[in-house]
Amino acid sequence: MPKRKRTSTAKKGWKTRNKISEVQHLGAVKRRKLWDPESMTRAMNTVISKEMGVNKAAEQFDLPRTTLKDRISGRVKHGAKPGPPGFLTPEEDQELVDFLVECCKMGNGKTKREVIDCVKRLMEKKRAKEGLQMIKFNGEGWWYKFMKRHSELSLRPSDPLSHCRFNAVSQSALDHYFVLLRNTLEVNGLMDKPSYIYNMDESGMPLDHKQLKRVALKGIKKVHGPSSGNKAQITILACANAVGTMIPPMVIFKGERLNYEWTRAS
Structure with missing residues (x-):
């Protein structure tokens, strides 16, 4: 059986x-x-x-x-968070935040990849100094937790701005410009004649790569990133008066000879 x-x-x-x-x-x-x-x-x-x-x-x-x-x-310190210690101490974490904010103010904001690489290099130096083996660094995971800890920071698209133009902009220079503008309007009797007041401005459309997102404080209207300042671009010159009347824009292309295909729709 x-x-x-x-x-x-x-x-x-x-x-x-x-x-x-x-x-x-x-x-x-x-x-x-x-x-x-x-x-x-x-x-x-x-x-x-x-x-x-x-x-x-x-x-x-x-x-x-x-x-x-x-x-x-004393086996566990009161106030300590559960889990393994962080890659950076609280002091180093805050120092990194201050550094990123200052870089943004100077027109040289850091990208996400630059911040992660900076922390990775810092970790390698710290471990080598202490004679310890480098542990695996999860950059994406650290970045997510870092941004969650510091809600005052955000990742924003940046506008290209050369350092010479950035340094020329100040509050005193802007105030002086508006004083001169008011004096000019009063001397020429144009304060009550807006149709006589024209303003024109050129705008370049760069043909280079798009600017990357950079770390900045929340609420900042403009986030600048470094650029060479001499990239190839198409320039458009627009002109309008104070009542909204506009004249046809002037378009400047790069080239030695005029391509008449560009003027077909004008």
């Missing part, structure tokens, strides 16, 4: 125990996240001042006993 195979009663029991332990583990994780930091501080002060023991304080303030005990003994 063939032997009967042992059914999976023990196997089922093993799976059931595994599921129970898994649920208990998840429950423990959930409970660890629920305690109040202020309650932990009050419980620690109560135990340190010897008003009550660890067990009684944990019960009164609704805290896990081992969690309270670890902080009383």
